[in-house]
Amino acid sequence: MPDSIQRAVDVLKAGGLVGMPTETVYGLAADANNVAAINKIFSSKGRPSGHPLIVHIAQPEASVANDQQASAIAWREILSQWSRDVSPEALILANKFWPGPLTMILPKAKNVLSEITGGQETVGVRCPQHPVAQDLLKAFGGGLAAPSANRFGRISPTTAEHVREEFPGNEVLVIDGGPCDVGIESTIVDLTRLDTHGALILRPGAITQAMIDQALNPNSETDGLATKTRSTISESNLSVPRVSGSLSAHYAPKTKLLVYDPKNANTTFSEVNEVAGFKKIAWVHFPQAQLSLRNVTKELVLPVESKSLARELYAMLRHLDSLNVDCIFFEQLPDGIEWDAIRDRLGRASVGSGM
Numbered sequence: 001m002p003d004s005i006q007r008a009v010d011v012l013k014a015g016g017l018v019g020m021p022t023e024t025v026y027g028l029a030a031d032a033n034n035v036a037a038i039n040k041i042f043s044s045k046g047r048p049s050g051h052p053l054i055v056h057i058a059q060p061e062a063s064v065a066n067d068q069q070a071s072a073i074a075w076r077e078i079l080s081q082w083s084r085d086v087s088p089e090a091l092i093l094a095n096k097f098w099p100g101p102l103t104m105i106l107p108k109a110k111n112v113l114s115e116i117t118g119g120q121e122t123v124g125v126r127c128p129q130h131p132v133a134q135d136l137l138k139a140f141g142g143g144l145a146a147p148s149a150n151r152f153g154r155i156s157p158t159t160a161e162h163v164r165e166e167f168p169g170n171e172v173l174v175i176d177g178g179p180c181d182v183g184i185e186s187t188i189v190d191l192t193r194l195d196t197h198g199a200l201i202l203r204p205g206a207i208t209q210a211m212i213d214q215a216l217n218p219n220s221e222t223d224g225l226a227t228k229t230r231s232t233i234s235e236s237n238l239s240v241p242r243v244s245g246s247l248s249a250h251y252a253p254k255t256k257l258l259v260y261d262p263k264n265a266n267t268t269f270s271e272v273n274e275v276a277g278f279k280k281i282a283w284v285h286f287p288q289a290q291l292s293l294r295n296v297t298k299e300l301v302l303p304v305e306s307k308s309l310a311r312e313l314y315a316m317l318r319h320l321d322s323l324n325v326d327c328i329f330f331e332q333l334p335d336g337i338e339w340d341a342i343r344d345r346l347g348r349a350s351v352g353s354g355m
């Protein structure tokens with residue numbers, strides 16, 4: 001076992017915190033069965049208690065083999081440690097998308113700490129794909145509770161260096177697993193209300209609703225059960241559990257972030273600038289954008305491929321935030337579902353920015 005993994009296991013066993021690389025973002029990991037360790041996550045992040053944490057699990061050996069049934073049995077066994085009722089749907093999604101950027105909300109097992117669930121009857125579970133996360137989980141031999149390794153309300157870290165910026169003391173041992181490949185947090189799908197709501201996405205991510213519906217209803221020509229039932233419910237009778245990532249002001253840079261529609265960019269800009277009188281502006285746009293803005297001190301051209309932008313977005317926002325400009329003027333993202341999760345994060349970043 002590499003030294004870095006052994007050291008991290010020692011820290012976790014002693015109730016400490018580890019900055020863990022995953023394919024989505026870096027996590028701030030602690031032993032999911034140690035109350036004191038879990039409390040450290042909340043105090044280090046400045047996260048209000050009551051916001052539930054995701055439990056990360058290792059991929060069971062048997063699920064690696066190309067045998068769907070053996071694999072489902074293996075997933076059931078490991079998931080039963082965390083959930084009292086592992087539905088067939090949960091096993092289908094585990095088989096299809098784990099290890100990977102998908103978190104499932106399941107009915108919690110009795111022994112799951114209420115510090116993890118925020119006192120709710122449900123628990124979020126994810127099997128991450130990053131090889132370092134897998135090595136750590138296997139060597140540790142238990143579940144790791146891990147929120148994104150940023151201070152509450154700030155941008156999620158996608159490199160080890162970002163984690164060190166967030167926690168500059170020595171309270172967190174950071175393992176460097178390189179830059180995160182996906183770059184935005186996992187999709188969260190709620191499977192606790194399948195009868196009434198279907199498989200309900202609480203936070204969009206790389207695994208889309210269409211991919212989930214397709215996995216659960218491979219033969220249906222029209223929309224799957226999930227989609228049909230979802231459309232019959234209204235916002236008002238939908239009591240979504242507490243998801244801190246669902247607060248509108250989240251993932252936010254300190255610098256004012258303005259997302260503009262290129263069709264009326266000049267008007268938007270002059271209206272805002274008249275009030276604020278920006279002296280230094282970072283302009284972020286797709287290739288071919290044409291605008292004549294005053295006071296642009298930094299210009300960044302966005303990748304045209306959604307996966308590339310997801311991978312780069314948080315590092316880009318962190319970098320722009322460090323430039324001490326008055327405003328980040330950011331071209332809005334194209335339509336299309338492949339941009340949905342990034343649009344969601346950019347929107348939240350914009351709402352919480354400049355505070």
Ligand code: TXA
Pocket residue numbers: 022024025026027028051052053054103105117120122123124126128146147148149184185186188202241242243244245246
């Ligand atoms: O990609 C990810 O999911 C990353 C990496 C580290 O795995 N983790 C992450 O954790 O984004 P965090 O805590 O920053 O966001 C997890 C979200 C929170 O908004 C939390 O409220 C929600 O998951 N969550 C966790 N358990 C839940 C539950 N039982 N019911 C509803 N939401 C839950």
Ligand code: MG
Pocket residue numbers: 147148156245
């Ligand atoms: Mg987070």
